Amino acid sequence: MAQLALNDAERQALLEAYPAVFVKSFWQRYGLAVGAGVVAVYLVFCFFFFNVGAVLSDGRWDRAGAYLQDWYSWRAQPRLKLAAGQPVDVQWNNRAQYRTDGPIDWLVPASDGSVLVTFGSEADSLVVRSDVVTVNLNGQPHDVAVGASGVVLPEDAPEAMTLKGDKVLVDFGFAGSAEIRSSQVYIQRRFLGWANFWFDTKSAFWGMSLPQLVSTIVVGERIDPQMSNLQLAWRDFLGNGVWQHADIISKLIQTIVMAFVGTLLGTLVAAPLAFIAARNITPNRAANWVMKRTFDLLRSIDMLIWALFFTRSFGPGPIPGIAAIFFTDTGALGKVYAEALENVDDKEREGVKSVGAHTLEVQRYGVVPQVLPVFISQSLYFWESNIRSATVIGAVGAGGIGLKLLEAMKTNADWDKVAYMVVLILAVVFIFDNISNALRSRLIGSRH
């Protein structure tokens, strides 16, 4: 801002005229700076309290990259067993991405017993024989001799090849990596996308391109005479052995159901109880007090504690989740409802009373119309936030997708599944946020 030119007399006059603006107390002047300083000191303290520096430097950050890559890509991990004089034997782990009998374009066995593994192009590849592995990096071949005594790193090895313990590691970047040991070569080959997301290798639709798939479903001959191709495709999709779509979708529905039923039951129980808790509606102080403390108790025992408690009673599944949400929400909604009731305009009640209505009618026509929009709006807010909470308490056994998420994360290999579930959860949360917003504005107008 441009500076104003004031002379001393004008300055003095302004200072005297507006002392409240120009003369401020210490706290008004420096309060913010002091607060910021205290916060900064606290953060420094926490830095040491949580040992942030050491934890961050001890972190396995190399894993972070690999785990994040696993979100949007997949790895094929064959083991190439080496035995002197024998052809190289290709073995797969249990999460099979390929049919056992089908050809694979990047893993080609040759007639002399060797196997050619390509990483994107011929220039980056491995030729695996039982006694020597030829590593081609940018077109340059490097021979790694393999014997019973161990592996030998060639003298001209580039940076991408390293000796670690008794194995030679070869890094091909995103395309993958290889681990050459004396008895086996462990290959990691990475591709974009999620392998076999739609159909697993057992399905007749496996490996079809999209136009092929559409034409098979629409005009193709029946693969299974019992049902149409569309039905079969749907069955194979849900029954996908690797991705478990049916299971994940049913767990997701459980999460939604938990939030819906829990919040609804909470609303149905909290609404009448709130009338007892509201001072202006129930003139009995003891009843008010008891009701309000009950709400406090229900609310202050955490949802997690309720969930663990009910899981022990009913076994894992959605019922403990519903019960946990129901109990905490009864407390939270009861409190909010009671406050809404205490804020109602008494004139309407007096009006209804004056025409001779009895107590119940006074509440029905004098109070309910005033508070109903607030009640519904609050319940919808809680429903929204409970869809999120239900995911978390699911992880401690209260049903829903939370447990599946936790299981997938614990394996440290299924991060693509985690990504899939995250996408589903985000979609569900957005859809229900919008439903809730639409309902709220429809039911109570735009003022909330």
Next chain:
Amino acid sequence: MAQVAEHAPVSLSEGTQTVYDHYRRQVRTRRIYTLIALVVFLAILAASLNFANAANSGKFFERLPYFFDFLRSFVPRDPLEIFRAMFDLASPYADGSQKYDYTSERIWVTDWFYVPNYVYQLIVTINIAIVSTIVGATLAFLLCFFASTNLMGAGIARFVVRRVLEVLRAFPEIVVAGLLTAILSIGPIAAIVAVSLHTIGALGKLFYEVVENADMKADEGLRAVGANWVERVRFGIVPQVLPNFVSYTLLRAEINVRASTIIGAVGGGGIGEAFRLSIGRDHAAKTYAIVLMLLVTIIAVDQFSAWLRRRLVGKQAFDFGA
């Protein structure tokens, strides 16, 4: 909606009669709609309950008689045991097993002064909550001005910031915690990051709604004397919205105490982790000790935050805004 009399008053002019009939018809349609909605609603509820019951590993009515079994089997040998577990005092029942071994968990500050383990875990959890609230609120504060219509118009920045806040809000916290746990091993930092990210999303939304409701006259005044965007925000908007921001942040701090407990239980350290372990291992006294401490803490935090909000911003702080 007042009740409509069954019979119309005797003498109505033709026009009034039309209006009256019309009103009656409207009321009737509305009632039918309400009834249909109610029936659909109850049907959904019944179906949901049925689904939940079928999916649960124990059926509701079969398990109901055993409801309190868990509590019955979960009785500490004497009530004092709870306090011994809480303060890591030696137990007379000590038999070498973990269940009654409290003293080994003491955290020694000096040779003669120790902090009981659960108290320490509770301090960790509360610190997680405070740090994540500070970090989250700071970032939400910086972002919210870019997300409000009155300051950013309909620009691309506003769209991007809003979407980012939405994703941060909806992203499952356990995934962030789980990913960081895999990298950093179990500990509070995973929880701090997870809770902070959620806090940015949740507070960011509340903050930009407050900013959008701000009185723009101050802004106009500053614009008239040639203030730039940062100055307009700093002197025109911030003083107006700060009380609400403080109030929402305190409310969020309350919520974050719970959130950090829950995240702790799935691998973020702190009292949540201790709680899950003690309940899983059937350590009755330890479990009760933790429940008691959590109860007291959460009530204390709620009351303190309510008191602070009342002092700082007066009664408006009690508008709902979770």
